[in-house]
Amino acid sequence: MATVRELIDETPRCRSIRLEPAEWPGHRAGQHLDVRLTAEDGYQAQRSYSIASAPEDEGLVLTVERLEDGEVSPYLVDELRPGDELELRGPIGGYFVWEDSAAGPVMLVAGGSGIVPFRAMLRHRAAADRGVVPRLLYSSRSVADLIYREELTDLAASQGVDISFTLTREAPEAWPGHHGRVDRRLLADVAWPSQDRPLVFVCGPSAFVETVAQGLVANGHAPDRIRTERFGPTGT
Amino acid sequence: MEALDGNAIAGQLYVHYRVEMTTAAGTCAHCGTRARIAELRVYNRGPGAVGRCPSCERVVMVVVDLRGHTRVHMDGFRLAEPPESFTTR
Numbered sequence: 602m603a604t605v606r607e608l609i610d611e612t613p614r615c616r617s618i619r620l621e622p623a624e625w626p627g628h629r630a631g632q633h634l635d636v637r638l639t640a641e642d643g644y645q646a647q648r649s650y651s652i653a654s655a656p657e658d659e660g661l662v663l664t665v666e667r668l669e670d671g672e673v674s675p676y677l678v679d680e681l682r683p684g685d686e687l688e689l690r691g692p693i694g695g696y697f698v699w700e701d702s703a704a705g706p707v708m709l710v711a712g713g714s715g716i717v718p719f720r721a722m723l724r725h726r727a728a729a730d731r732g733v734v735p736r737l738l739y740s741s742r743s744v745a746d747l748i749y750r751e752e753l754t755d756l757a758a759s760q761g762v763d764i765s766f767t768l769t770r771e772a773p774e775a776w777p778g779h780h781g782r783v784d785r786r787l788l789a790d791v792a793w794p795s796q797d798r799p800l801v802f803v804c805g806p807s808a809f810v811e812t813v814a815q816g817l818v819a820n821g822h823a824p825d826r827i828r829t830e831r832f833g834p835t836g837t
Numbered sequence: 838m839e840a841l842d843g844n845a846i847a848g849q850l851y852v853h854y855r856v857e858m859t860t861a862a863g864t865c866a867h868c869g870t871r872a873r874i875a876e877l878r879v880y881n882r883g884p885g886a887v888g889r890c891p892s893c894e895r896v897v898m899v900v901v902d903l904r905g906h907t908r909v910h911m912d913g914f915r916l917a918e919p920p921e922s923f924t925t926r
Contacts, residue, residue: 635848649848693847695857695921696875807839828875831841 605685606660611748614667615714616678617653619660622689628652631698631718631802634691636663638673648673649748649832651717651804652692655724664748667716685709695734697802697830699725703836706793707735710783710813711804716748718830723753727760736763738791740783742808743771765791783809785816795821800828807831840878846886849900850874853907862918865890865897870915874898888914 603622610616628634630652637647648671654662657774667678681687699707709719716739726735741747747766757764766789767779779787793799801808803813810831817827842901843859850858859875870892877888877898888898890913 633847635845649845690848690852693851693857694844694859694875696847696859696873697844807841812844829842830844830875831839832845833839833841 602686603661603689605681605683605687607683608681611664612746614678614746615664615748616667617661617662617664617689618677618681618754619654620689621645622661625661626692628656628692629698629700630721631654632692632694632720632721634663634693636673636688637688638676639688646672647690649693649829651721653687653717653720655721657727657728658724664714664717664720667742697828699802699805705733706797707733708792708801709735709737710788710792710801710803710805711737711739712783712809712813713741713746714748715803715805715809715830715832716753717804719802720749721733721750722802723756723760723762724802727756734761734763736765736791736793738765738767738783740767740769740805742769744768744773744776763791779832783813785819788813788816789820792817792820792822795823798823798826800826802828802830804830805832807833838880838882840880840889841907843873843877843888845879845881846888846898846900847875847903849886849907850909853900853909857918858920862914862915863916865893865895866913866915867895867897868893868896871888874914874920877914 603620605618607620624814633649633651635647639645650663653664668674731781758763769782772780803810810829841859841897862873864871882889885901892899899910
């Protein structure tokens with residue numbers, strides 16, 4: 602069990618939940634956990650959420666996007682209050698994690714709330730203050746839908762993280778970032794060149810991850826250097 | 838229906854094996870493709886989750902929660918390499 606300590610609105614559809622777990626073995630940046638809700642009649646629903654906080658942060662933070670037809674996310678985003686308790690299982694996963702020992706260039710590609718595990722990775726790296734400087738490509742519908750925008754901009758400035766944004770629906774007139782969906786050309790523009798054999802993490806909705814992974818392979822990236830995490834209606 | 842990946846069944850596999858399994862690698866019994874469990878294509882909107890080979894798309898794994906217990910059938914996937922948690926942690 603974990604107690605809700607703080608709720609932070611990130612965007613109109615996303616909220617961060619800072620939790621204080623009764624017991625927590627510690628996690629690695631990029632891991633996720635399962636949240637289980639039990640209704641009064643005993644009906645249970647369980648969903649996986651990426652952990653948004655770095656291992657060295659105080660408290661455990663999840664950032665949840667509300668799915669209009671979701672069973673769990675509308676409750677977490679709209680109904681949850683400080684002091685409430687949540688049943689957790691985790692940390693989970695060992696494939697989509699950032700290791701301190703990671704050598705060589707690292708590329709992160711996020712679609713929508715696929716940015717969440719990367720926040721944990723970037724904060725972890727900033728706390729360790731060593732290792733490779735990653736590049737991040739973040740695709741979002743609009744400026745209003747960008748999660749952690751300020752924090753990411755600060756990281757870019759203070760840590761030298763090379764961040765590229767692309768907006769797929771609405772972009773303000775003076776938008777300095779990219780427009781449109783991630784494609785081969787944009788990947789070739791912003792990713793580390795394939796000859797450098799970067800380790801690439803891709804997280805987002807299934808169709809996004811599929812397109813990006815295929816684009817990377819078409820651009821010459823080795824499939825065994827690409828690590829993906831997909832989420833869909835049942836996983837978010 | 839869109840496929841997720843093996844990360845989506847990591848929690849259930851952990852409950853079953855008591856070890857983080859998604860970094861374990863194996864080969865598809867149908868076509869011989871080698872993949873990590875995290876790389877399987879997972880469909881989990883049914884009563885259970887089905888893992889398919891990322892190459893030939895045939896079923897290699899079925900995970901079902903039954904009366905509070907997680908059951909895993911992995912007949913189509915031959916484990917060839919233990920998860921990283923066995924070797925590095």
